[in-house]
Amino acid sequence: MAQRHLYIGLMTGTSLDGIDAVLVDMASSPPQLLASLGAPLPSVLRAQLLQLQSPAHDEIHLAQLAANAHSLACAEVVKALLQTTPYQASDIQAIGNHGQTIRHRPELGYTLQIGNHALLAEHTGITVVGDFRSRDVAAGGQGAPLVPAFHHALFASPNQNRVILNIGGIANLSWLGQHQPVSGFDSGPGNVLMDGWIHQHLGAHYDADGAWAASGQILPDLLADMLTEPFFALSAPKSTGRDLFHQAWLDQHLAGRNDKPADVQATLCALTANSISQAILSQGTPDEVLVCGGGAHNQQLMRLLAEQLPCPVSSSASVGIHPDWVEAFAFAWLAERCITGQSANLPAVTGAQGPRILGAIWPN
CATH class of the missing domain: 3.30.420.40 (ATPase, nucleotide binding domain)
Structure with missing residues (x-):
């Protein structure tokens, strides 16, 4: 052996x-x-x-x-x-x-x-x-992110331009192009704001399957306001964490509003999806996006990503590595x-x- x-x-x-x-x-x-x-x-x-x-x-x-x-x-x-x-x-x-x-x-x-x-x-x-x-x-x-070199070693394909998208508390992506160097950066919040909001209102640590987000309505004005965060417009290299995306950040954007909590959750899910999609498309159009991390289990988030990206979006399990x-x-x-x-x-x-x-x- x-x-x-x-x-x-x-x-x-x-x-x-x-x-x-x-x-x-x-x-x-x-x-x-x-x-x-x-x-x-x-x-x-x-x-x-x-x-x-x-x-x-x-x-x-x-x-x-x-x-x-x-x-x-x-x-x-x-x-x-x-x-x-x-x-x-x-x-x-x-x-x-x-x-x-x-x-x-x-x-x-x-x-x-x-x-x-x-x-x-x-x-x-x-x-x-x-x-x-x-x-x-x-x-x-x-x-950060440190994983793009590993993603290349494990997931690179000679036939496809792949994006490996890790959605943990923070979302980061690795662009694995056929004819270009590996690139990658943090796109912004993954689950961190959604987790905090559902814990505050329902006592849960996370939104199982994205069910609470799916029950609400996306608030376009709130989403647009949150997307003005300067981090999203920064060029790579860039990284972030709870130092920026935390409860006080969210409270600033909710000040003076009286939205239904489920609608805020739906909008936070859309914020994650929109900021990820914008980040990916700023680099080009991939042939597929493989998702790992806890966000791969959020069905509402995966639906939004599939709607916003012009390519297949699937869990890393589709290529034999469980997202967890x-x-x-x-x-x-x-x-x-x-x-x-x-x-x-x-x-x-x-x-x-x-x-x-x-x-x-x-x-x-």
């Missing part, structure tokens, strides 16, 4: 909906997904991470406690993942752990993803690679690039001064 090179990828995204873990064989071409597991974030940890999205009293202390809790939760998910496989911790080359973003300010020269990687290595007995974004930012880049596991898969890939000393950023995407090896290593 050919030797395997096994890596685990971990991801908790802007949506804060859970921990995604995958086991990948990097010796295969293309890399092969061997196992996957998702687990909800512990409710106390989720609340801590949400609190850290905004300035707070004693936040250095709170961030360290949350980093410890995040890593302990990740360690339990890694152990549970391995129990579904014939492999042991000693078989794994490394864990690629994104950590949890609590600030993203590349224009000020920093981005911060918390997670106690030493603690994760200690509790799993596996080398950990983390802090993937800082080196790109140090080289003058945005530190693509981002975690990317961080397994990024970990392997770091361990083997290969650059992983795309300067044309992030704006960095050149290719860089991304990540720091906590050896077992």
